[in-house]
Amino acid sequence: MRRNNRVSSVWRCVIAAILIALSMPGLFPAWEAAAETGDHQEIPLWTEEEKKELSALSLSSLPPLPKDPSNKYADDPKAIALGKKIFFDKRFSANGKVSCATCHDPETTFTDKLPLAKGMGTTTRRTMPLIGTAYFAWFFWDGRKDSLWSQAIGPIESSVEHGFTRSMCAHLITDLYKKEYEELFGRLPKLDHKSCPPKASPGTGNPAALRAWKAMKPEDRVAVNRIYANIGKAIAAFVRQILPAPAPFDRYVDAVVQNDEEKARELMGNDAVDGLKLFIGKAKCTNCHIGPLFTNSSFHDIGLNNPKDNGRADGIDKVLSDEFNCVGKYSDARPEECLELRFIDTNKAKYRGAFKTPTLRNVAERPPYMHAGQLKTLSEVLSFYRRNASDEFEHRDFSDQELAKIEAFLKTLSGPLNYPK
Amino acid sequence: MFKKFGILILAVLFVGSMAWVPVIDSVGAAVKCDCKAGEKGCTCGKGCACEHCKTGKGECKCHAGGKGCACGKDCKCEHCMTGKGECHCKAGEKGCTCGKGCGCEHCRTGKGECKCHAGGKGCQCGKDCKCAHCMAGGTDASVQKPTSDAEYAKTMKSKGGDFTVAYTSDPDAIPVNKIISWKLKVETADGQAVKDAEIAVNGDMPEHGHGLPTQPQVTKNFGDGTYLVEGIKFSMPGWWTMTFAVKAAGKSDTVTFNLQVK
């Protein structure tokens, strides 16, 4: 006991010395600094209101796939299987070298990572990622299509993409996919190279193809259009299934909602968490990049000033006059189901230079950015937003450090994609 | 006492460590400019004016009046001037001479003075900016965001007091970015159902100067003073207004609802 006492008195001295030393933080600035940042490392206490906002961005709030009334084959497993084959089939192109996957490569979140896409030629816009597209109302940067199936048949006849014709599609389907097609859509009509010349189409911009198309019998034209639309419906059934799987951000939000601070801290670093705070708060990014897919799928002019492209302003008439739109005869929807088309905003002046808000899922994986690949890196995007502040994004006062934090957050949105393998 | 001393040292260390951090953002500070060969009257920089010029910073500084100005990397405009982020005019826009004392049909300032959106015409806001959809940084009373619950009520008297209008939304909790419908109940000031009203719809986001992403319409008159409005969609969270112009029995009046979309 006594001995112990003596020892402990020695210890008491040592401890006292340490305590005195520690009470002079000036002598141990490093220690003091560590304690300071230690405080900041605490998981920020999200308010209940913020937690609600966060969970609205998490994949856990992604509703089930919405119905597409214009495509009654949209969820048919046979359509998905056929659509997938055509998606990767290069034979549906003029040079036999281009498939959807040429530009929408599954390895790079279904993009090509090029500023402008390259098919038969070079497009005027950047390839869009295919992530959760089933949830959107409008397709392409200018929203000139109102369904995924109608969208899917666009690139096939584009001279710079597949460079193909719908009449060739009808022949190819008969030659290559007769059985699969007929199981889904019923008997294929008899079409030979006379009733349906291979290079006939009203949609390629080629005058000879247009003449050949006009020379066809009206009922043959309808038959070809029907096959063409059905090809679109099968491809759409596949594209619909390309969906995001949880990224670190989603797991972080789930942990935050469950008040599992330790797990949350493992999932997202301090910078990313600060960046997230800015993203939903001061930077107002969620004005447009909202919901689990981080897009309102509406059209906005963020000030890129591309004089060569009017964006949505030119997309409005195109979708209204498209024979493959929701109210057209190849659609399976009743006209009253075509809400978006019925109530479309036709004010072109308002949409000059406006483009569809892109999803930010996997955004760090697929530079360059913007509708014509104008910006090379995420940090260029963020400095661009700082320069082009407007009421919709209050961004001009941000420090470089804050921009770096938002970038760190954007990187947590990368996760695997699920699609029918 | 020790503690104070420690803090002092800490403060010194802190300030010291800040020294290497660039204090001022250098963008826009440079007044260098290179003009391309063959370009006319090119003398950029301080006090210079040129038809086509380009600064070394990849930014662009075109002076008011300079035509066919393609400057910097992504800056192109007929007449533009961006110095300290004062104003940007967009390609193809007419009569655009922004900046100090400038006025233009469509222009955007960076200084919070006034922001006119593309397509907005002839409006007078802020100090020198004109357009239809605009905002004067808080000086225009019409963009004061309402705060009281009463201002967000679902039943409102029309401006002139001729009608009382109530709405119910389907779904009740208003979602962002989904097409929804509203039912309107229109009554006269003394509570009589207004059965034959003509109603026009307009939605707006006053703080941002843009409207709805759809064009909603009254698609059904139930005949008992209630009406179906279809095609309403709010593209962002925030403060929105929905204005209905009601015409009935020789009277016309408007009613505006405020709502907070989350």
Ligand SMILES: [Cu+2]
């Ligand atoms: Cu807005």
